[in-house]
Amino acid sequence: MSSEKRPWYKWYPKDFNTDEKVQSLSPMSELIYRRLLDVMWQSNRCLLLNVCLRLANTAGKGLPYEEFEKCWQEIQTPGFELFKTTDDGKYIYSQRLMNQMQMLEIKKEAGKKGGIASAKQRASKSQAKAKQTLKQTFKQTPTDTDTDTDTDIKKKNTKKKKVDDFILPNWMEPYKKEWEEFIRHRMQMRKPMTPYAKELAVNSIKRLMETGYGPDHVINTCIEKGWQGIYEPKSEDPNAMERLRKKYANVS
DSSP states (O other): OBOTTOOOOOOOHHHHHHOHHHHTSOHHHHHHHHHHHHHHHHBTTSOEESOHHHHHHHHOTTOOHHHHHHHHHHHTOTTOOSSEEOTTSSEEEOHHHHHHHHHHHHHHHHHHHHHHHHHHHHHHHHHHHHHHHHHHHHHHSOOTTOOOOHHHHHHHHSOOOOOOOOOOOGGGGGGHHHHHHHHHHHHHTTOOOOHHHHHHHHHHHHHHHHTTOOHHHHHHHHHHHTOSSOOOOGGGOTTHHHHHHHHTTTOO
16 A cells, blocks of 8 residues: 655665665666665555565566566575565565655654644743733723732832842952852852851951961862861961961060
8 A cells, every 4th residue: 555645765876876786686677676666665664565476566567477576586586685574574675765764754753743842832922922911901900909009019019039149248359260269169069158158258268368368379279178168278378487486486
């Protein structure tokens, strides 16, 4: 039974002309092979009954049955068969045509899904537009039940403020790059910082800065050491000797 919805299939002349099996065919056998491919593609499942007489009636076109049978034996030479057979031996098929048929079916299904998705998107946009129109109409139409005061209206129109991220102090602006790297460092450690945690970290940086440490040096050291918090880089304290002098200045 033919399929009217499958009007064409890809043909690769180069593959056909370089195929050793095809090149070994006689001109008539090659013609029969081409005709069988065309008929096979038009069948619903790309399958043909593996019956020589039926194939002769389908693709022989007036060729005597004896001659067709001879060509068929040439096409299906044992070990060099151009057509494969189903496990039960009842049908013949071409693997290349089967692959093309499957690709067409996949594209067809994808096209259907794409069409459905587009229709849903259009419906969603139409519904959104209708709701927006309804809201505008309701706002423009006063009613007797409108008893809201100005304060109530302001409250309704004022959106809830989203909890904002910690705002970096002005004195930290020169070290904004290092600070952002430290935030990213915490994220990579799966230890994201809350606004309060950021405030504590900045306060720690400020205390260390008052003892002589540069904020960029502190932050970079914490990142380099893999620390979660802000700590004093004791091993590299530039004011360690100065503090020791002050501590022991009056010791005789």
